[in-house]
Amino acid sequence: MKPKYIAGxxxxxxxxxxxxxxxxxxxxxxxxxATANESGGQVQVRGDWVKEKGAEYDADNNLFRFxxxxxxxxxxxxxxxxxKPNNFELAEEIVVGGKxxxxxxxxxxxxxxxxSKYEAESIDVNS
Amino acid sequence: MAGHIGSFxxxxxxxxxxxxxxxxxxxIRKPSExxxxxxxxxxxxxxxxxxxxCAILMYLILNHRFEYHYVWAHSSMSLARPFLVAAFYSGQxxxxxxxxxxxxxxxxxxxxxxxRYRYEAEAMSVYMFVIVLLLLILVVDSPFxxxxxxxxxxxxxxDFVPKDGRGLNPQLExxxxxxxxxxxxxxxxxxxxxxxxxxxxxxRRDYQRWITVALPWTLFASxxxxxxxxxxxxxxxxxxxxxxxxxxxxxxxxxxxxWLICVALVHTMIVQKRTGVVQRxxxxxxxxxxxxNFVLAVCAFSGxxxxxxxxxxxVLDDTSVHSFVTPGNFVYAVLLIIxxxxxxxxxxxxxxxxxxxxxxxxxxxxxxxxxxxxxGSAILLASAFVILVGTSWPILMPLxxxxxxxxxxxxxxxxxxxxxLAIVIINALSISLKWKNTSATELKKSLMLTVPIALxxxxxxxxxxxxxxxxxxxxxxxxxxxxxxxxxxxxxxxRANWRMAGAYVAHAGVAFLVVGVIFTSRYSVxxxxxxxxxxTKEVFGYQTSFVGRDTIEREKLDREKFEFKIKLEKDGxxxxxRPVIFWSDFNQRQQAFLEPGIVxxxxxxxxxxxxxxxxxGGDPTVVLTKGEKTPVPxxxxxxxxxxxxxxxxxxxxxxxxxxxxxxxxxxxxxxxAYRQVDGRYxxxxxxxxxxxxxxxxxxxxxxxxARSKARIRFASERVPSPPEKQAITLDxxxxxFISFVWGGVIIMVVGFFFSMLRRRKELEAVENxxxxxxxxxxxxxxxxxxxxxx
Numbered sequence: 001m002k003p004k005y006i007a008g009x010x011x012x013x014x015x016x017x018x019x020x021x022x023x024x025x026x027x028x029x030x031x032x033x034a035t036a037n038e039s040g041g042q043v044q045v046r047g048d049w050v051k052e053k054g055a056e057y058d059a060d061n062n063l064f065r066f067x068x069x070x071x072x073x074x075x076x077x078x079x080x081x082x083x084k085p086n087n088f089e090l091a092e093e094i095v096v097g098g099k100x101x102x103x104x105x106x107x108x109x110x111x112x113x114x115x116s117k118y119e120a121e122s123i124d125v126n127s
Numbered sequence: 128m129a130g131h132i133g134s135f136x137x138x139x140x141x142x143x144x145x146x147x148x149x150x151x152x153x154x155i156r157k158p159s160e161x162x163x164x165x166x167x168x169x170x171x172x173x174x175x176x177x178x179x180x181c182a183i184l185m186y187l188i189l190n191h192r193f194e195y196h197y198v199w200a201h202s203s204m205s206l207a208r209p210f211l212v213a214a215f216y217s218g219q220x221x222x223x224x225x226x227x228x229x230x231x232x233x234x235x236x237x238x239x240x241x242x243r244y245r246y247e248a249e250a251m252s253v254y255m256f257v258i259v260l261l262l263l264i265l266v267v268d269s270p271f272x273x274x275x276x277x278x279x280x281x282x283x284x285x286d287f288v289p290k291d292g293r294g295l296n297p298q299l300e301x302x303x304x305x306x307x308x309x310x311x312x313x314x315x316x317x318x319x320x321x322x323x324x325x326x327x328x329x330x331r332r333d334y335q336r337w338i339t340v341a342l343p344w345t346l347f348a349s350x351x352x353x354x355x356x357x358x359x360x361x362x363x364x365x366x367x368x369x370x371x372x373x374x375x376x377x378x379x380x381x382x383x384x385x386w387l388i389c390v391a392l393v394h395t396m397i398v399q400k401r402t403g404v405v406q407r408x409x410x411x412x413x414x415x416x417x418x419x420n421f422v423l424a425v426c427a428f429s430g431x432x433x434x435x436x437x438x439x440x441x442v443l444d445d446t447s448v449h450s451f452v453t454p455g456n457f458v459y460a461v462l463l464i465i466x467x468x469x470x471x472x473x474x475x476x477x478x479x480x481x482x483x484x485x486x487x488x489x490x491x492x493x494x495x496x497x498x499x500x501x502x503g504s505a506i507l508l509a510s511a512f513v514i515l516v517g518t519s520w521p522i523l524m525p526l527x528x529x530x531x532x533x534x535x536x537x538x539x540x541x542x543x544x545x546x547x548l549a550i551v552i553i554n555a556l557s558i559s560l561k562w563k564n565t566s567a568t569e570l571k572k573s574l575m576l577t578v579p580i581a582l583x584x585x586x587x588x589x590x591x592x593x594x595x596x597x598x599x600x601x602x603x604x605x606x607x608x609x610x611x612x613x614x615x616x617x618x619x620x621x622r623a624n625w626r627m628a629g630a631y632v633a634h635a636g637v638a639f640l641v642v643g644v645i646f647t648s649r650y651s652v653x654x655x656x657x658x659x660x661x662x663t664k665e666v667f668g669y670q671t672s673f674v675g676r677d678t679i680e681r682e683k684l685d686r687e688k689f690e691f692k693i694k695l696e697k698d699g700x701x702x703x704x705r706p707v708i709f710w711s712d713f714n715q716r717q718q719a720f721l722e723p724g725i726v727x728x729x730x731x732x733x734x735x736x737x738x739x740x741x742x743x744g745g746d747p748t749v750v751l752t753k754g755e756k757t758p759v760p761x762x763x764x765x766x767x768x769x770x771x772x773x774x775x776x777x778x779x780x781x782x783x784x785x786x787x788x789x790x791x792x793x794x795x796x797x798x799x800a801y802r803q804v805d806g807r808y809x810x811x812x813x814x815x816x817x818x819x820x821x822x823x824x825x826x827x828x829x830x831x832x833a834r835s836k837a838r839i840r841f842a843s844e845r846v847p848s849p850p851e852k853q854a855i856t857l858d859x860x861x862x863x864f865i866s867f868v869w870g871g872v873i874i875m876v877v878g879f880f881f882s883m884l885r886r887r888k889e890l891e892a893v894e895n896x897x898x899x900x901x902x903x904x905x906x907x908x909x910x911x912x913x914x915x916x917x
Contacts (some may be wrong), residue, residue, distance in 0.1 A: 015509055019516045026538035027520060030531045044533050052834075057739050059856035062655040083738035083856070086298070089717045099531065110263070 028097050033074040037100045044097045045070050049088070057084050068094060068105070076084045076100070082105040092096065130195055130271040137269065141262040143169045143560060148255030154248040154441070163248065168239065170255065177262070178230045181224060183213075184270055188214050192337075196289040197221060197270040203294030205685050210295055213304045217295060219439065220270035227261040229309075229316040234258060236346075237320055241327075242338045244894060245408070249327035257319050260465045268458045268699040274787055297686060298720055303362035307355065309384065314352025318385060318431045320344035321392065322473065325424035329476045331744040334417050334484060335410040338396050341424070343887040345393050348427075350879035357872040364734075364865075366722055367406075371647070372868060375539040379441045380518040385430030387511035391504040392423040393462055398497045398504075401562060407725045408894045415491065416479065416501065419482050423508075425473030430511075432466040476917055492564040493736035499557030505871035506553060510546045514539065516753055540648070546599055548612040551605035551641055554634050556579075558612045577615070581608035590754045592646070592863075599649050602641065610638035623696065626885035633878025636871045643867030646731075651862050659743055660856035660906025666859045669695040669733075673855055676701070685712040693724065694734055699868055706737040707858065731863035738856040748823055752834065756788075761843035766790040766822070769837055771798055781805070785822045785837040800839065810842050817844040 028044045046071040055066035064080045066088075071083045078096055086110065088094075091112035098107040147169030152595040154162040168591065185199070188211050202214040202219065216225035234254055241250040275283050295304075321341045328337030359379065360372035373379060395416045403414025437443055440459045491498040516523075517534040524532050559565075559573040585604040588594050594603050617631035655667050656672040665671065676689045688709035695702050706724035710716040726733040747760040749767075756768035766789075773784030779806045789798050794815075800822040802808035810819040824838035842848065 002371065015512065019513050022542060023516055023520055023534055026533040026535040026541075027524075029524075030533070038237055042535065051828075057856075059657045059739055059741065059854070062738065062856070062858075074634075083721070084718065086720070087254060087714065090714050097535075 032070045032072050033068075033076040033100075033105070034072070036105065037076075037103070042066050042097070042099050044095055046093060046095050047071060047074075047095055049091065050075055055084065055088065065108075068096060076103070078105045078107050078110070080110050084105060085110045085112050115126075129183050129187060130273060132270055133180050133271040136176045136180040137262060137265050139272075140173045140180065141259060141266055143172040143176060144168075144255050144259040146841040147173060148252055148259060148553040151248050151255060153254035155252060156241045158248070162643070162847070164252065164378075166248075166255075170234070170251065173255075173258065173262075174231050174235060177228055181228050184221070184224065184343075185212070185215055185269075188212075191292070193287075193290070193292050194273050194275070194286070195414070197272075197273045199274055199289050201292070201294045201295060203685075204293040205683060206292075206294055207300075209305050210300050213308075214295060215298075216308050216312075217299065217304065218270075220265065222312070223261065223264050224270055225309065226312045226315055227258065227265060229312050230258055230261060230319055230781055233313075233320070234317050238321070240344075244890075246324065246327055246337075253323045253326045254319065257323070257469070260468070264461055265460055266457065272402075294685075294713060295712050297778055298367065298722075301362075301366050303358065303366060303903045307358040307362055310351060310358060311355035312346060314355045314382075314386075315431050315435075316663050317344065317348035317351055318389060318428055318556050321348065321389070321424045322428035322469070323376075325421050326473060327478055329421065330441050332408065332480065332483060334480075335399070335413045336405050336408065338403070338414075338420060339402050339405055339886075339890050342393070342396050342400065343883050343890065345389060345396060346879050346883035346886060349386065349389045349422050350883065352382065353391065353872065354876045354877070356382055356386060357869065357876075361869060364724065372865070375514075375517070375536045377518050378438050380514050380539075381434035381437045383512050384515050384518070385434060387507050387514070388427040388430050388626045389425055391507040391511070392420065392427055394500045394504040394507070395423060398500050401497055402491075405893050415497070415728060416727060418481075419504075421477045421484075422474075425470065425477065429466065429473070432462075432469060436462045436466050437518065443518075449626070457564070485769050494560055494565040494570065496557050496565075498561045499553055499560060503550065503553045504556060506546060506549045509541065509548075513542045513546070544602060547641055547644070548602050548605050550858050551602070551609040551638060554637070555605065555609040555612050558609075558616060558631070558634065572712050573612070577608060577611045580611045584611070588676050590859055593650065594645065595647050596649060599645050603645055606638045606641040606645070610635055610642070613638060624889065626881050627881030629878045629880070629885055631878070632881060636873070636875030636878055638871070639867045639874060640775045640871030643864050643869075643871055645865040647862050647868060651860055653858050653860040655738075655856070655858055668693075669699055671859065672696075673853075676853075679707070686710065687716070691724075691737065691740075693855075693857065695726070695733065703896045704733065704735045706853075706855075708737050708740055727866070729866050731861055731865075732865050734860040734862050736858040736860070738858060740853060740855050742851055742855045744849040746795070746840050748838050749839045750826065750836050750838045751825075756790075759841050759843075761841060761846040762816070762818060764792055765813075765816060765818060767839065770797065772835070772837070774823075776801070777804065783822070783825055784827075786840065787820070787839070791816070811841065818842070819844075 002053050028042045030044045030046060036045055038093040041096055042126040045068065050067040050069050053067040056067060057068070058062045062066070062081055062083075064082060066078055067075055068078050069075045080096070088110075094104060095109075095111040095113065096107040097109040097111075100106070139143040142518050150162045150166035153159070154166060171238045180221040186255075187198050188202050189208075191198070191202070193203055195217060199212075201218045202211055203850070206214065214221070216222045223589055234251075238247070238251060239253055241247045266857055272692065274289060275285050275287055283654045317394060321344055324337045324341035324344070328334060331337075334493055356379070359382075363374070364372040399414035399416050399420055401414065404411040440462050489502070517538050520534045521531055524530065527866060537777045555577070559570060559577065561569065581604055584607040585600065588603055588607070589600060594600055613631045613635040618627045620631060621630035652667070656664055656666055656671065658664060658671065660673050660675070663670050668915075672694045672695045674692045677691050678688065680686060680688045686709050690709065693704045693706065695704060704724040705728055707722035708719050709722075710719055717906045723734055723736040725735070747758045749760070751757060751767075751769035753769060753771055756766055759765040759767060768788040770786040770788050773786050776782040776784065782801045784799045785802060786799050789796055796814075798813060798820070800811065800820050802822040802825070805826075808821045810821040812819045819842040821840040821842075822837060823840040826836040826838065828834040828836070
């Protein structure tokens, strides 16, 4: 192998390592609230909105509050500094990204998954 | 019936495509007019079959044939015509059929092009292979399925026709959906062409000439895909109210990756073209970066397929704001197979010819433009790689047994500050250099002019634009350095021969884009403000007030849509910004849709994004579930408990009742408050008090009627309420120089267009086919190798 290729390879491998290290640092793992609470780090939690506990937007503080139930049934209050996300009520699943502070999930992102928007699973015969 | 014809046409196109591809393959092995004629006939049969299938789908949509699942799922009676046309491709199957149609139509041009440059059998055999696999997806996942077939569990009658379709998400109902997807998919389709010529080159052992032939198409694909991506960003900014134009969402990233590879390919192709020689259509000398070009051509196209796989297979479902539900295991498998087929087939072809290719060594001088073009490409590829890693992270982690994880946006931002800096600096340096080699004196002379200009400009921007953050100042200098040298060169060539200016125009566009990105990402400011009618608050020096609202799109019965008039006053001039809030039947009016209002300025937009709307003041209301009780807000001595709904008068008198138990210190009794089904209600005095109640709203819970709630309004004569008015909550942002983002990309696209025409003309000259006998002038006359090209 020529020195040129070795140098190229070294640069390439270096780049891969740097990118991966960067990525590991910036990743948010999908976990349950219990784990999120223990780790205190940046995570993602998937779950359903607990309708009975409501959802409200506090316009003065630009704060949207709701309670999410994760896949294992763990519930936690979520705070999100933005308006209520689109399709919140209709979402089949909600994914929040952020971290737990003092028993509250401080979300930097709230993703509402609404498959029925694109593909229906059933049809209303009477419509 | 029409659907059967549609399905038949897709199957016919698929078969004709196979016939054509097989005969093109035969023609490669043994050139024969018969095989070629069969192959061409097969191709045209396929073209017409695909076109007619599309026409039928369009016909079904325009005629509201809701017995077809696709038509039912993506259109409705009330949809305006432009959006009915858009419904053609707004769903999964439809977007595949659009992609197939565009690939087929571009194929007509590729056929003529390939014939002209004696590449027909090799290029078209590969091209047919691509179209056939796209058609396979459509045969598997047909847009012509009926609802009867789509919902087998529901025991629908075979001739069941729903009365209306589900329609289009009203947020998508705007101009953008008619422009963005067709342009993006044209870019997707065009990316096939460089791939096809690369494989054709490998088949034919042509390692140099294919570059010249494919280069105009590579530029075309970069131009169209780049423009399409920008339109997506503009759409997000202008209507969807995401605040920005780029959020590193998987759907955005996955089309950016192939674009970056394609642009890198443009540069490495130019290096090879420059360092090799083709005369009268015959290769005299093979240039450098031969293998790189083959690899990149394969990767760019595989990138498109990977993008489709990521966004359509559902693998990233919980990481993207765009939702596409899993289309079924079969489609998932087909997508994966197509991706692997082309990626592995392309690489295998290359490995098969590897020995052939290994004889070339490239000696580039350090101070040559070619050398820095190569380095620039490497940086573009690094960017593509970083984005690829980040976007694929949620898939990669489970593959190596780690928990699924998502990458935060800051990963991309942090890495791309440096990548962006490298790109503008390397670009500026490479333009400062000459082809082949540059003497230190020449370089110094160039830099002595451009660097001081860039430094002064950076200083001015720091003083007047406030760009003082160290890293961003450095990036700004890089962008202005690139802008200076490219502008000088562009002006020079625009006077002499405008086609030659393409590269400089495109790079000036990139520099503008970087300037725009610096300002918008680092210096955008947002203030959160709540305004009630008549209020005035100061925001960023503007006297901001909420002066009223207009109902718009009144003729559409499926929605209630308002433009809110926000007045901005500063230094005696005033303007009205109109953010939009609307409710639609699409989500049973459960939640408002929000659209920003924007004041466009070259120096910065004012962007007003509505967040919520509420009534404030007025008589207080309380929402109660069955059994719940509340003290009366104005008089806590009285308690009201919501007993149950009373629907006994609903059918006969259109009245809904809420039975309330009223408890006072001395007594307790039941009282029923009524509202009309259409929402009107009155306030009625509770016996023996100054309190009136009204049944303001019935909040039905569709899942569990027992959990439905009643909103009760209370009025008091002793304690009058403040007057009722609306309050709107807004995020007001100033986005400085965001126009440079759009403008930069548009300038870049124009540059690509010039370059494409230039390379096309050069091709004609090199092949000696052109009407013009004169060879194209090289852009630097001292280049001897260019002179020998004629």
